[in-house]
Amino acid sequence: MKKWLIFILISPVGLLAQAGLKRDSLLMQGDTVVVTANRSERKLGNITVPITIVNAKLIQQSGSLRLTDILKEQPGLNMTSGFGAGVQLQGLNPDYTIILINGEPLVGRTAGVLDLNRIALGNIKKIEIVKGPSSSLYGSEAMAGVINIITESDANIPLQASLRYGTYETFDASLNNAIATKSVFYQGFYNYYSTNGYSIRPNSNSRVTTPIGRYTLNQQLKYKLTENTNIAIGLRLTDEKVTNDISVSNGGNTINSTGKEHNTDQNINVYLNHRFNNSLKTSFRTYYTNYNAKQDLNTISGVPYYDLLNHLFKRVENQTDWNVNKQVNLIFGAGSVWEGVKSTRYDSEKVRKNNITQYAFTQVEWNPLQKLILIGGIRYDKNESFASAFSPKLSTLIKISQQQKIKFSIGQGFKAPDFRQMYLDFTNAAAGGYSVFGTAQAQQVIGQLSSLGQIGTLYDSYYQLKTLKPEYSTGMHLSWEYEPSLNSFLSVQLFRNDISNLIQVQQVGAYVSGAQIFSYLNVGRAFTQGIELEIKQKLSSSFTVSSAYQYLETGDKDQIAQIKAGKVYTRDANGYSKLLALSDYVGLPNNNKHKAQLKINYYAKHGFFANFRMLYRSAWAVNNTNGNEVYDKGDEFAKGYISLHTSLGKDYQNGFSWQAGCDNISNYIDPANLPNLPGRTFYATIKYQIFHKQ
Amino acid sequence: MKKTIQSIVILVIISTGFVACTKSDSTTVMPVTAVTVKDIPADTVVGLSAQGIPITNGKYTFYSFEKNAIVPNTDSASTKWDIAFMATKIITNSGTSGTGLGGAFIYTGLFDALTTIPTDSVFKTDNAPTSYAITTGSGKGWYNYDGLTNIITPLAGRVLVIRTASGKYAKMEITSYYKGGVTLSATASDADKLNKQRYYTFRFAYQPNGTKTF
Numbered sequence: 001m002k003k004w005l006i007f008i009l010i011s012p013v014g015l016l017a018q019a020g021l022k023r024d025s026l027l028m029q030g031d032t033v034v035v036t037a038n039r040s041e042r043k044l045g046n047i048t049v050p051i052t053i054v055n056a057k058l059i060q061q062s063g064s065l066r067l068t069d070i071l072k073e074q075p076g077l078n079m080t081s082g083f084g085a086g087v088q089l090q091g092l093n094p095d096y097t098i099i100l101i102n103g104e105p106l107v108g109r110t111a112g113v114l115d116l117n118r119i120a121l122g123n124i125k126k127i128e129i130v131k132g133p134s135s136s137l138y139g140s141e142a143m144a145g146v147i148n149i150i151t152e153s154d155a156n157i158p159l160q161a162s163l164r165y166g167t168y169e170t171f172d173a174s175l176n177n178a179i180a181t182k183s184v185f186y187q188g189f190y191n192y193y194s195t196n197g198y199s200i201r202p203n204s205n206s207r208v209t210t211p212i213g214r215y216t217l218n219q220q221l222k223y224k225l226t227e228n229t230n231i232a233i234g235l236r237l238t239d240e241k242v243t244n245d246i247s248v249s250n251g252g253n254t255i256n257s258t259g260k261e262h263n264t265d266q267n268i269n270v271y272l273n274h275r276f277n278n279s280l281k282t283s284f285r286t287y288y289t290n291y292n293a294k295q296d297l298n299t300i301s302g303v304p305y306y307d308l309l310n311h312l313f314k315r316v317e318n319q320t321d322w323n324v325n326k327q328v329n330l331i332f333g334a335g336s337v338w339e340g341v342k343s344t345r346y347d348s349e350k351v352r353k354n355n356i357t358q359y360a361f362t363q364v365e366w367n368p369l370q371k372l373i374l375i376g377g378i379r380y381d382k383n384e385s386f387a388s389a390f391s392p393k394l395s396t397l398i399k400i401s402q403q404q405k406i407k408f409s410i411g412q413g414f415k416a417p418d419f420r421q422m423y424l425d426f427t428n429a430a431a432g433g434y435s436v437f438g439t440a441q442a443q444q445v446i447g448q449l450s451s452l453g454q455i456g457t458l459y460d461s462y463y464q465l466k467t468l469k470p471e472y473s474t475g476m477h478l479s480w481e482y483e484p485s486l487n488s489f490l491s492v493q494l495f496r497n498d499i500s501n502l503i504q505v506q507q508v509g510a511y512v513s514g515a516q517i518f519s520y521l522n523v524g525r526a527f528t529q530g531i532e533l534e535i536k537q538k539l540s541s542s543f544t545v546s547s548a549y550q551y552l553e554t555g556d557k558d559q560i561a562q563i564k565a566g567k568v569y570t571r572d573a574n575g576y577s578k579l580l581a582l583s584d585y586v587g588l589p590n591n592n593k594h595k596a597q598l599k600i601n602y603y604a605k606h607g608f609f610a611n612f613r614m615l616y617r618s619a620w621a622v623n624n625t626n627g628n629e630v631y632d633k634g635d636e637f638a639k640g641y642i643s644l645h646t647s648l649g650k651d652y653q654n655g656f657s658w659q660a661g662c663d664n665i666s667n668y669i670d671p672a673n674l675p676n677l678p679g680r681t682f683y684a685t686i687k688y689q690i691f692h693k694q
Numbered sequence: 695m696k697k698t699i700q701s702i703v704i705l706v707i708i709s710t711g712f713v714a715c716t717k718s719d720s721t722t723v724m725p726v727t728a729v730t731v732k733d734i735p736a737d738t739v740v741g742l743s744a745q746g747i748p749i750t751n752g753k754y755t756f757y758s759f760e761k762n763a764i765v766p767n768t769d770s771a772s773t774k775w776d777i778a779f780m781a782t783k784i785i786t787n788s789g790t791s792g793t794g795l796g797g798a799f800i801y802t803g804l805f806d807a808l809t810t811i812p813t814d815s816v817f818k819t820d821n822a823p824t825s826y827a828i829t830t831g832s833g834k835g836w837y838n839y840d841g842l843t844n845i846i847t848p849l850a851g852r853v854l855v856i857r858t859a860s861g862k863y864a865k866m867e868i869t870s871y872y873k874g875g876v877t878l879s880a881t882a883s884d885a886d887k888l889n890k891q892r893y894y895t896f897r898f899a900y901q902p903n904g905t906k907t908f
Contacts, residue, residue: 434841456824457831510831512823516841569804569851575869575895577804577850623843623880627850629833636879672881 035103036128036148038365038375039137040321040331048375048395049409050477050493050532052076052129059121061601061609063647063661063683065164065172065193067119067127067149068676073597073613073645075548076131076532080590081676084115090131090495091528091554091591092144096415096473098134100148102234104269105141107311107339108291112418118238118265120216122162122174123189125152131495133413133475135391136377139359143413143473144497151218152187156180158655158691166683169196182224189218197243198678210261214240228275236267244297257305259297266290279323285335287315307344311419312352314338332362341419345426347441353423356384357416371399381414385422385440387469389414405481413475417468421503421520433515436505439468442519446509454511461521462508469522473499487538496529525557526588542603550595554587559630570634571626584633586621592640594618607657610648617641622673638673642666655689726899726908728805729762733873734894736779748888754778754785759856759864759900773859781892782837782846782871784828787859789819791826794859798827800835801853805867805897808853811906817857828854836868843880844887846871863906866898 032044037051044053052074064070068085071077078088086094095112098105099119106114127149134142157178164172171194178187194213215238222232242261267289275281295307317335324330337359340352363377379391393411400406422440427433437445442465449455479493502524509517530552538544562568563582570580596616603609623636644666649659660683667680736755739748756765756775765775773794778785787794797817801808818827829835836854838847848868856864872878875895878887899908 507833514830516832516839567802569849571850571869575875576897577852577867579804579851623845624838624840625845625847625877625879627838627847629838 034128035150036100036130036146038331038363039103039319039333040329046373046397048373048397048407049134050131050407050479050495052131054127054129056125059124059127061611061647061649061659062613062645063659063663063685064121067116067121070121070127071116071129071147073599073615074129075534075597076550076595077129078590078592078595078617079116079676080113081674083110083113085117085676086113087116087147088590089129089144089147090497090530090550091552091588092473092497092499095418096141096143096413096471098138098141098146100138100146101236101267102150102153102269103148104267104285104287104289104315105138105313106265106267106291107289107313108263108265108293108309109311109418110293110309111420118214118240118263119149120174120189120191120193120214120238122191122216123151123176123187123218125150132409132477133391133393133411133473133497135381135389135413136379136393136411137361137363139357139361139379139381139391140389140414140416140470143415143471143499144475151189151220152178153220153222154180154185157187158689160655160687160689162685162687164683164685167681168198168678170194170681170683172685184224185220185222187218187220189216191216210245211243212240214238230273232269232271232273234267234269234271236265238265239263244295257297257299259295259305261293261295263293264291280320282318282320285315285317285319287313287317289313308349309343309345310341310352312340327367329365329367330362331365332360334358334360339419341423343419343423345420346423346438347425347445353419355419358382373397381416383416383470386416386467389416389470389472403483407479407481408477410474410476413473414470416470417503417520421468433511433513434518435511435515436518439465439520442508446517449511455517456510456512456514458509459507461506462519464521465508465519468503468520469501471499471501471503471522473497489534489536491532491534493532493534494530495532497527499524499526499528502526523558526555527557528552528554528588528591542605544601544603545599546601547598548596552591552593552595554591555585556588556630560585563630568628568630570628570632577627580628580630580632586631586633586635589621589624589631592618592620594640607651607653608648609650611646613645615643615645638670641668641670641674643668643677649685657687659685659687726901728897728899730895730897731757731762732875732895734764734779734896736892736894737781738892739888750781750892752780754780759858759898760860760862760902762900776858776864777856779894782839783826783830784836784854785820785822786827786856788827788857790822791820792859795857795861796827796859797857799855800828801855801865802851803853804851805853805865805899808855808865809908811855811863811865813906815855817855837871840880845878845880845882846891847877858900862900862902862904863908864898864900865908866896868894868896870895 032053033041034044034047034051035041037047037049054070059070062070062073068079071087072079076090080086080088080094087097088094089097099114130146132145134146138146157176159177162174173192175190192215197211217237219235222230224230240263244261245258269287272284291311293309297305299305315335315337317333319333322330337357340354342349342352359379359381361379363375366374375395377393381389391412391414395409398406422438424436424438427435446455475497477495479491481491483489501522503520503522504524505518506521507516508519530550533549536546563580563585566579568580569577572578598614601611618640619637621631621635622638624631625636626634643664645663647659647661649657651657663681665680669679734755737750737753739750741749743749753767756770756778758765758774759776773787776787776796785791786796786798788796797819799815799817820826832839836848836852838849848871854866858864869875871891873890873893901908
């Protein structure tokens with residue numbers, strides 16, 4: 001049993017790389033195993049890139065149910081609203097962060113956003129967040145970073161049931177169990193979540209969060225075929241039904257629609273793992289996922305509205321880990337992805353649009369000195385529909401002393417154009433009849449419309465339409481970590497991301513009626529840069545305080561060039577035009593300069609815990625109101641705000657535990673800009689471990 | 695050193711005299727002052743149809759710079775008006791729109807900085823429905839339309855340079871498209887977005903002497 005566990009848990013490579021910290025320090029435990037940073041198990045003390053680990057205990061004590069709940073409390077991350085709750089990482093939009101469950105990507109994004117409310121947290125062992133371009137290991141989408149959700153994979157979990165009830169009739173029930181024997185590991189997880197939703201907008205029947213019922217089922221089975229070979233099968237299903245009662249505004253007039261939305265997400269993976277000897281192991285992985293979103297609405301005028309998105313993703317991959325000698329570790333792998341999307345928003349919902357990607361990657365980890373680790377990696381993605389991408393990355397860790405570490409990494413990330421950007425064929429009859437056409441067919445469709453005499457004007461941008469290229473980022477991260485004692489931790493991180501080839505929606509023409517026609521072009525250049533600070537201090541055996549702060553600057557490089565050239569105007573208090581000064585430029589929308597958090601945790605010996613969390617976000621630009629196309633100090637901002645959260649509970653010896661909490665204690669709401677933040681909510685949870693061993 | 699200062703002083707005196715001379719050459723130098731006009735309705739919403747579609751009268755509001763007043767619709771076929779507004783569309787008394795000597799072009803820059811219309815400027819005339827002297831469309835002419843918030847915002851740094859029906863010149867800067875000259879918030883109510891729209895606030899300067907200087 002033990003031996004098998006070790007095989008699963010710690011690679012032989014990891015065992016050899018024990019040179020680092022052995023101390024069980026405050027919250028950054030040097031021995032914690034990390035899998036995301038290197039695509040292979042490594043000790044946290046030896047990780048060369050910026051990483052945040054959120055463990056199950058923290059998730060549970062924060063009272064988090066869905067992935068969104070816990071991510072919003074992490075340094076450097078912001079939640080966005082619109083097309084579900086997405087995550088913004090170091091100022092980069094949700095499109096640019098890949099979301100993995102046990103290393104396999106989730107699909108089914110709407111307008112680039114993956115709704116993180118889809119992911120239940122009840123069986124999560126930990127979440128690993130890697131910041132900085134990671135396409136050298138993970139390919140497309142890993143431009144800003146990687147969020148990997150890891151479920152229990154080795155230890156016994158006594159059968160436990162939990163029930164929670166809270167404000168807005170939010171109900172959550174979970175059943176979780178894991179059995180580990182000598183040759184078999186099984187985990188089963190069932191979750192049902194429902195909420196009646198809420199409306200924080202006065203006099204509106206439209207709920208910001210609509211009534212939802214969501215099931216999640218997760219089954220994992222590992223079987224040891226021989227001493228050195230095992231097979232693992234994982235299955236995850238989510239099924240959500242949303243009751244819609246929405247209002248669509250049409251030329252200032254409101255139309256109500258009611259109906260159902262049904263979203264399902266299936267993930268199946270089968271792995272075959274084999275260890276040849278102490279220094280060589282390989283893994284064959286197949287993965288299938290299918291996301292289906294269906295909206296069936298009836299408008300008040302009786303006109304039905306039907307919307308379908310189906311995203312199918314299949315992958316076959318092999319990865320080999322080779323511990324060449326004491327100083328050198330090597331991983332290499334290759335794979336193939338088959339992807340297809342069909343949607344009512346494309347020319348025909350019956351025809352699936354396909355794409356095939358083939359890729360190969362390798363990474364060399366060199367440990368020339370006890371105090372130095374150097375990693376170099378490269379990945380090549382050959383894409384059937386777009387230009388190929390090379391993604392290199394270099395990173396290093398220097399252990400200055402037992403207390404101090406320096407990390408530096410530089411890498412290139414990319415995001416391949418998505419299906420929507422290629423195939424969208426959407427005309428919004430409700431809002432003035434504007435159209436958006438994907439680049440694969442924009443010229444053809446517009447050409448046809450033109451021959452029918454429906455096109456009024458075509459802009460220069462129309463003639464610039466061509467096959468989209470991937471978007472690229474180059475990211476640099478430099479961090480210093482300092483642990484003066486077992487009770488204190490301090491880190492300072494500087495980061496800079498330069499993005500080129502940004503794909504932006506551009507108007508390419510207009511109908512005779514004047515309605516706009518849009519398509520996509522690789523036009524933008526942008527940057528994000530900033531500082532992240534983290535301080536953790538254990539005040540006594542029962543009190544821990546942790547705080548974090550992020551300073552962020554963003555900007556569109558072309559806009560900055562225009563401002564410097566004196567070509568951008570704004571308005572003064574009288575509404576008269578004046579030149580925009582660079583100092584009044586605020587960068588990209590929806591990015592706040594300052595973000596801070598403070599958390600106080602209390603643990604008592606007899607299983608009682610309590611925590612208090614404070615999150616602060618400074619103002620961010622939301623709307624361009626002063627007649628230029630850049631965001632500046634004269635535009636409309638969402639107000640900065642503080643939200644306060646608390647939770648307390650107790651775990652008893654007999655396997656019973658309870659928890660109660662209050663989120664958004666001060667009842668801060670901003671319906672227009674923070675639709676995902678409900679007012680004050682309360683909840684209570686009880687949990688019982690049925691076969692609890694004392 | 696002293697000599698240099700002396701010569702600079704002389705140069706300044708000479709050049710000032712030169713400027714003064716050229717100025718006195720032009721016969722009537724009327725000081726042109728900018729006038730602000732508020733809330734000119736431009737086919738405002740008068741009601742809703744049974745299907746909830748906004749109803750308007752579909753009529754232009756005609757304006758004379760010389761009179762600084764609205765011209766009645768009955769004079770639409772005359773040269774009494776210089777420009778007319780209907781929703782975001784602005785026409786000039788030229789080409790297909792009118793019998794006057796009108797025309798216009800959009801100058802990118804600041805209202806006060808435009809003291810003389812550049813000699814190489816080309817005044818366009820209206821050629822409905824394909825082109826207008828004041829280009830229609832979001833981001834192309836004088837305004838930007840945000841499809842998400844349904845808000846029209848006049849572009850900053852745009853001066854509409856108008857040739858009037860009688861062939862004189864005016865410059866104007868539109869500052870608002872909403873009643874009271876307000877800037878509507880993205881979160882303004884649908885009723886406000888519907889009913890406060892189509893009211894122009896602008897400032898203009900009219901040069902009655904026929905020259906291109908303001």
